[in-house]
Amino acid sequence: MSTSKWDVTFLVYRKKGQGTPHYDEFTIKVNPDEYVLDAIERIWAYQDRSLVFAHACHHSTCGACGMRVNGVEKLTCITLIRDVTADGGKVKVDPLRNFPIISDLTVDMGVLYTRMDEVGHRPVLPLSEEPAEPGVKPVKIAAEGDIIRLADCIECGLCISACPIANTTSGYLGPAVLAGALQHGLDSDQHLFSLVEGENGVWRCHSAFECTEVCPSYVEPAGKIMELRKQVIWKRIFGIAK
């Protein structure tokens, strides 16, 4: 690990109110083993206090710091500068796509949170109830009723930003929400079933697999959408989801 500093130019997306979007350039000295979020914070602290961005935990748990780094959706708090540029190089930072921009790098993800609620996604749930990764058996522990865990999905919105369908159909529930719907399975209630099989549900997906590509939390939303499709078909044919 090198400790020598790099000169890196950050091209930062700016937009305030109805103003025209543009990029501002900030060249700063960074340690390549710092994260992109550290650099953005320093730009804010020392160069431009009007820069608006969001973060909280700094350790990939709160899901607030999602941005596009060189065009790809990342949690900036765990994206090493070393991995996205070189000494003397550039880093382009944009807000997430497919959400309304509030200011600069901050977007309004309200619609994601409301939809997560609508499908009954529980951010905290008994250990045995989070759908396991494909091919992995669900964990069974004797005292499972007492053991709770955080759901895999941290509601960061990276998958919604990466999805080409969400790009043109804002009504599409989107990867995180459909993956969230799988927590309960489709037998739990009729409303959930009609949401999932409805016009903005699983059949909107065109299998670009971009959600799984960018998800920082191993939710594998694309695989979950396919699992839901299976459940929808079973329910249609046999009356129960599995």
Add this chain to the structure above:
Amino acid sequence: MSERENKPNTSNWFMWFDVRHRDIGDWAFVLHRLTALGLVLYLGMHLIVLGTLTLGPEAFNSFIELAHNPLFIFGELLVVAAALYHGLNGLRVGLTSFGVAIPYQKQLWYVVMAIAVIGSIIFAISMFTA
């Protein structure tokens, strides 16, 4: 959030085709859509040409004459390549949609591409040497 921002934004459609920074699955999707559009266009032209049959043998034969033009043969090659890719990738999409081989969707795409490219080359050789 304003009402306008919450409506489907079909004016973004061209961004479907922006594959910069995206991964294989997205390339597969974009190619599938482009080849689909190409095939629909071809089907339309094909039906129009078949329609000339109703105008008698002269009209149809003069079209067949035109079809021997190398540009035309190249066009047909594009149709074959597009159909090969679209059909094979359609199988890939169908399989993964039923939960089959999801973790291997990228590898499947390489197989699809390999067969489509080799198939198109074989077709090209047989066409231009015929």
